[in-house]
Amino acid sequence: MSTSAVEVSGEKVKAMWDKILTEIFCDICIEEILKCNRPGPHFTKDGWLKIMTNLEKETGKAFSQRQLKNKWDALKKEWKAWKKLKGEDTGLGWNPIKRTVDALDD
Numbered sequence: 648m649s650t651s652a653v654e655v656s657g658e659k660v661k662a663m664w665d666k667i668l669t670e671i672f673c674d675i676c677i678e679e680i681l682k683c684n685r686p687g688p689h690f691t692k693d694g695w696l697k698i699m700t701n702l703e704k705e706t707g708k709a710f711s712q713r714q715l716k717n718k719w720d721a722l723k724k725e726w727k728a729w730k731k732l733k734g735e736d737t738g739l740g741w742n743p744i745k746r747t748v749d750a751l752d753d
Contacts, residue, residue: 662714668706672718675701690719 664672675698679685684694695712703709733741733748740749 662710662718664718671705672702672715673722676719
């Protein structure tokens with residue numbers, strides 16, 4: 648479980664992210680991307696507002712835009728590392744059926 652902190656009224660409040668919450672967050676972000684609320688490399692203000700609103704509606708948990716942006720940035724960093732690991736640099740691949748890493752015997 649990962650966390651990100653945001654300051655609320657002078658106090659840092661940590662967001663706790665488990666697998667299910669992360670998946671819901673990603674699904675909501677995908678919806679906003681498909682609605683063109685991320686026309687470039689960043690979500691629009693309206694996009695972030697809808698993400699915050701929909702995430703709270705679906706999970707009952709309220710997050711600030713800063714907490715969500717921190718999570719988005721962390722996921723993006725992990726995705727880039729994952730993409731590099733399963734790329735040609737390492738010789739590893741991904742088996743989507745087994746959901747496992749593929750590698751040559753040598």
